[in-house]
Amino acid sequence: MAKDELMNYEKALEMFEVVIGLEVHVELNTKTKMFCGCRNEFGDEPNTNVCPICIALPGALPAVNRTAVESSISIGLALGCEIAPNGRFARKNYFYPDLAKNFQTSQYDEPIAFEGELTVELPSGSVHTVQIERAHMEEDAGKLTHIGGSTGRIQGAEYSLVDYNRAGVPLVEIVTKPVYGAGAEAPELAAAYVRSVREIVKGLGVSDAKMERGNVRCDANVSLRPHGQEKLGTRTETKNVNSLRSIERAVRYEIQRQAALLAKGTAIIQETRHWHEDKGATSAGRPKSDADDYRYFPEPDLVPVQPSKELIESLRAKLPEKPADRRKRVQAEWGFADLEFRDVVNADLLDQIEETVKAGAKPQAARKWWTGELARIANSENMDVTELEISGAHVAELAQLVDAGKLNDRLAREVLTYVLAGEGSPAEIVAARGLEVVSDDGALIAAIDAALAKQPDVLDAIREGRMQAAGAVIGAVMQAMKGSADAGRVRELLIQKANA
Amino acid sequence: MSELIRKNASELVELLKSGQVSSVELTKAHLDRSAAVDQDVHSYLYQNPETALAAAADIDRRRAAGEQLHELAGLPIAVKDNLTTTDAPTTSGSKILEGWIPPYDSTVVKKIRAAGLPILGKTNLDEFAMGSSTEFSAFGPSRNPWDLTRIPGGSGGGSSSVVASFQAPVAIGSDTGGSIRFPASVTGTVGNKPTYGAVSRYGLIALASSLDQVGPVSRNVLDSALIQDLIAGHDPHDSTSLPESLGSMADAARKLDVKGMRIGVIKELMGEGFQPGVMNRFKESINLLQQAGAEIVEVSCPNFEYAIAAYYLILPAEASSNLAKFDSVRFGLRVAPEGNPTIERVMAATREAGFGPEVKRRIILGTYALSSGSYEHFYGAALKVRTLIQRDFAAAFEKADVLISPTAPTTAFKIGEKLEDPLAMYLNDIATIPANLAGIPGMSIPNGLADEDGLPTGIQLLAPARADARLYQVGAALEKMHEDIWGKRMIDFAPELEVRS
Ligand SMILES: [Zn+2]
Secondary structure, eight states, X not given: OOOOOOOOHHHHHHHEEEEEEEEEEEXXXXXXXXXXXXXXXXXXXXXXXXXXXXTTOTTOOOOOOHHXXXXXXXXXXXXXXXXXXXXXXXXXXXXXXXXXXXXXXXXXXXXXXXXXXXXXXXXXXXXXXXXXXXXXXXXXOOEEEEEXXXXXXXXXXXXXXXXXGGTTOEEEEEEEOOBOOOGGGHHHHXXXXXXXXXXXXXXXXXXXXXXXXXXXXXXXXXXXXXXXXXXXXXXXXXXXXXXXXXXXXXXXXXXXXXXXXXXXXXXXXXXXXXXXTTTTEXXXXXXXXXXXXXXXEEOTTSOOBOOOHHXXXXXXXXXXXXXXXXXXXXXXXXXXXXXXXXXXXXXXXHHHHHHHHHTTOOHXXXXXXXXXXXHHHHHHTTSOXXXXXXXXXXXXXXXXXXXXXXXXXXXXXXXHHHHHTTXXXXXXXXXXXXXXXXXXXXHHHHHHHHHHHHOTTHHHHHHTTOGGGHHHHHHHHHHHTTTOBOHHHHHHHHHHHHHO | OOGGGGXXXXXXXHHHHHTSSOHXXXXXXXXXXXXXXXXXXXXXXXXXXXXXXXXXXXXXXXXXXXXXXXXXXXXXXXXXXXXXXXXXXXXXXOGGGTTOOOSSOOHXXXXXXXXXXXXXXXXXXXXXXXXXXXXXXXXXXOOBTTXXXXXXXXXXXXXXXXXXXXXXXXXXXXXXXXXXXXXXXXXTOXXXXXXXXXXXXXXXXXXXXXXXXXEEEESSHHHHHHHHHHHBSOOTTOTTSOSSOOOOHHHHHTTOOOTTOEEEEEGGGSXXXXXHHHHHHHHHXXXXXXXXXOEEEEEOOGGGGGHHHHHHHHHHHHHHHHGGGOSSSSSSOOOOOXXXXXXXXXXXXXXXXXXXXXXXXXXXXXXXXXXXXXXXXXIIHHHHHHHHHHHHHHHHHHHOSEEEEESSSSSOOBTTSSTTXXXXXXXXXXXXXXXXXXXXXXXXXXXXXXXXXXXXXXXXXXXXXXXXXXXXXXXXXXXXXXXXXXXXXXXXXXXXXXXXX
């Protein structure tokens, strides 16, 4: 991969205005696929969830999944969209081996939802309203695995395997209008927008919303134009950026790359680009142009989707709280300071903390665990904290054990590693491994006496008010008891002894 | 020839019910007939006597056991080879599907099996039903039993000739622009294209999804009614299938009464381009209907002149997309190209080798019609014409309950005569295409022999969407008048075929 020249980010923003556009694909978690009765299930044996319809055998016809339509309407409503009284499917024609029919059943000029908006808050606290152009229904393609060749791409592969389990899985594609005015925060805005969309679909319960599984996928369009220019610049579309962090990085990269080219007077090529997380760079994919001809036409095998007013209103009535409202509410309930709360939001931990608090933890304790130790562990494992295999209930239990004095911080952290290793709940682990803090005064006094025998001056020092001298004895006691002593209690006992 | 196989299906059903004939006997008689004549007629692409006889024996056994059976149980039937069957290859007349045995039955075939009709075989058709003569079948043309040097109509020439040559009492066809009705017209048989959505298309290998409709083929109107009643009905697998029942076609066919009905003659479907013998017979039938108490009115459908042009944009557009799935990846033919076999090159080589000339012609036409820049001029304009034709019909049906026209401008032409002239071939369907564009039902029934060549002509009856019963009512009444005048069924004028052993 040739190395791109990048312009300094601040300089790029001085020279150009950034315009982004985001296409988010949300995979719905319906029981069955969009147009057939096959199971919609991630991770099954390849080509087990298939039928004549989703592998496009001659004669097979699609029939629309009602639940998928309702989920799509709910997404549209949650994004403040109008719902089309007559949503029509269309065929998007192109040949590709993962596309059984060699056309994708999608929606073209009559999407189910259109003209909405979503308000998102950035880490800096600035608030932006992103205009939504449309949300439409479509079906996913199969999954290709290219064998042989060096790139893992179809070009140069010796052969490719197709898994049609994913073929026909319902998707909702949410497309924004061009987003202006975020300035240097355009990358953060892109990530914050996708985070909000994720929160919405998760809150609606219509998608598992796991980015690492591809339940939510983002294509980011980026273009630059000189400040004051009306005409939009040529855009690139970076495909399938699969984490919030990557979205931010990919947008930032494209800004810097395009700025360097434009500054040299080189035209931007309209193309799809691939994001490489490991290299932190995008690379050129297929050239793309507005002349890409998919020969869309209305799908003659399906009648238009005509949701009744009653259906739309009943779905509207079931909408959960808007993300912005929810944030206001929980921040107040938890009593987090603005900065504390922003950290939580940026780490995408609202759900986790809410679950932990519900399970009985104090909000501050929940926050500290998630943004502290758990975030540190995730970071060292190079994963997202939300991907850790731990429930809010476990974290709450751990916090309660600490509150009750049964675990000290060090022990609690140790227990945490065992929870993450799948050994069970914190209480179970404490019991099984005998990790409880020793607060039996007799054992502690014996250990203190043993330590004082080696450091007889410490008691005098304490009496003279030099409290730091206590540290050496406390340390010795902790060491003797292999860390399971309650340090606070040791300190109390030591002071009692000095003042006796 | 066994007299049994000349009988109408409605009579055969009575013989089966009363035990005068068994399904095995009846099935065997038809299989014997095929063995005797089908090497000349070539109605079938595939027959498996064993499975047909096994299905017949099963029905006989169940009847003997006193089981309550469907009224058509035991009646053998032939099925056009573009309907999927799990026990027989389904090729749609194309090399690209040669030998493909589908893993599922089409809904129509499911209904046929559930009612206990033994399937005699799969009938020939133009490749993917694209044609008016069966000459575009990849497996050779079928021949007209009235004159083996002539075409039996198309695309469903297999189903028309199979019934006309007494190889089957009834058959299933499909009609996208006349593929049931034109073959019926040139073989002296009956065929109906039901209202769009009356019969499930699930398992029908699509030509043009918005035009295709499955329907019955037979030697008389009541028989077609019985078959339509069997295969019609809502199917959750076909989103475009009608939710409601259209009532009993057989009841309508038994009324034999046209008194007080308003019958409209379509001005634009007469005169120029129509063979004199066809027109003479047509005018006689107008008189017969009038004498029987129908009121004859003239109606005008001015937009019909654009129908063929619109049809040959909409059909290829949909077909180009429907046929994209034939790419060698999951089923059917796979051809390795010379040199590096990339997926694109394998797909291209397979489609090049697997599709015939008419299919390629229409894929190219349709791809072009949908291309950006052409869409508005071609596909978009065609959709507007479609709406105008629907309005023409709506206006005509204000004045008339049923419309009539000759089914086709001519009698059967010679094999090879129009093969090099696609436009001449397309013109055969001038009278039948409007019904598909509007989604309304259309029937063709025998209408006497043309004076100049002694070959069958047909009359087409059209009714508003969902009013298929009117066609059966008027069709059966007119058929009765004809038979009273001629003294026998029209099919009984057909020459005896040479029997081979
Ligand atoms: Zn399926």
